[in-house]
Amino acid sequence: MAAWVLALANLKGGCGKTTLALNLAAGLARRGSVGLVDADPQGAMGHWVAWGGQETAEGAGLPRVLAAGTDPLAAIARASRHHDRVVVDCPPSLDMAVTRQVLEQADALLIPVLPSPLDLWASAETVAVVHQARRANPALRAWLLLNQAEPGSALTRAMGATLAGLELPVLGSVVRRRAAYRNAALEGRSVYQMGFRGREAAREMDRVIADIAGKE
Numbered sequence: 001m002a003a004w005v006l007a008l009a010n011l012k013g014g015c016g017k018t019t020l021a022l023n024l025a026a027g028l029a030r031r032g033s034v035g036l037v038d039a040d041p042q043g044a045m046g047h048w049v050a051w052g053g054q055e056t057a058e059g060a061g062l063p064r065v066l067a068a069g070t071d072p073l074a075a076i077a078r079a080s081r082h083h084d085r086v087v088v089d090c091p092p093s094l095d096m097a098v099t100r101q102v103l104e105q106a107d108a109l110l111i112p113v114l115p116s117p118l119d120l121w122a123s124a125e126t127v128a129v130v131h132q133a134r135r136a137n138p139a140l141r142a143w144l145l146l147n148q149a150e151p152g153s154a155l156t157r158a159m160g161a162t163l164a165g166l167e168l169p170v171l172g173s174v175v176r177r178r179a180a181y182r183n184a185a186l187e188g189r190s191v192y193q194m195g196f197r198g199r200e201a202a203r204e205m206d207r208v209i210a211d212i213a214g215k216e
Contacts (some may be wrong), residue, residue: 003035003080006212007106009090009099011129012122015112016147018044019181020208021089024110025063026190027205028085035079037088039068039102045089048185062190063087072102096129103133108212109142110171115149115159127166143171145208150177173208 006024008017022045025036038045046065063083068075072088079086088106090099103109109130113123123144130142144163151174163170180201184191191198191205 003083003086005076005080005086005088005106005108007088007090007099007102007109008112009103009109009126009129010111010113010119010122011092011096011099011126012119013092015114015119015122016175016181017110017112018048018089019185020110020112020145020147020175021045021087022048022062023181023184023190023192023201023205024208025087026192027202027209028087029063030192031209032085033083034063035083035086036063036065037068037072037075037079037086038065039072039075039098040089040091042091043067048188050188062193068098072098073105076102076105100129100133103130103140104136106137106140109140110145110208110212111142111168112145112147112175113159113163114147115153120159120163123163124166127168130168143169143212145171145173145175147175148177149174171208171211173204173211175204175208178204 008021010017025034028034046067049062049065066075066079076086088102090102111123111126113119134140178201180191180198184194191201
């Protein structure tokens with residue numbers, strides 16, 4: 001049976017997709033075997049895991065990171081042979097062709113969107129890439145995910161309504177702006193490994209995972 005592949009992509013950098021990819025993979029790893037493919041040439045996830053000294057941290061809460069190099073599809077295939085689920089951190093806009101290749105192989109896609117007009121416009125471009133990928137992969141499921149939200153902010157409330165017009169469904173879960181996500185990166189951990197400090201963030205990741213699972 002082929003592994004289930006979840007990609008995270010946005011043609012605008014700095015939207016938090018790497019943070020989400022690693023923490024969602026850590027959450028999924030609590031439910032089964034997970035491979036993590038770093039298709040972003042910046043290699044941020046590999047640095048994140050290495051910073052914590054856990055390059056082989058299968059049992060410590062962080063899945064092993066497999067660098068995609070110049071062939072992300074081969075990396076996904078290798079990860080799929082050894083894991084039930086694979087999470088892929090896609091590159092930003094400079095490697096749009098690579099992102100399109102990944103989406104043609106993925107089962108599901110999350111598009112993280114920050115509560116800002118610039119991110120909204122970039123997300124519209126990402127939606128266009130999703131429509132192109134569906135020509136080769138009509139079964140691809142995709143959702144917009146509001147990330148780094150501030151619930152009391154008027155901009156966050158306005159973004160929720162505006163995202164509804166982007167031709168893709170908005171995931172019911174919302175990821176808030178939390179220090180725990182930044183601290184986890186600094187410590188080379190996932191939020192699941194931070195005890196009380198990461199409890200609320202870990203619950204957010206669990207809600208995102210449950211939301212996706214409920215829509216499959």
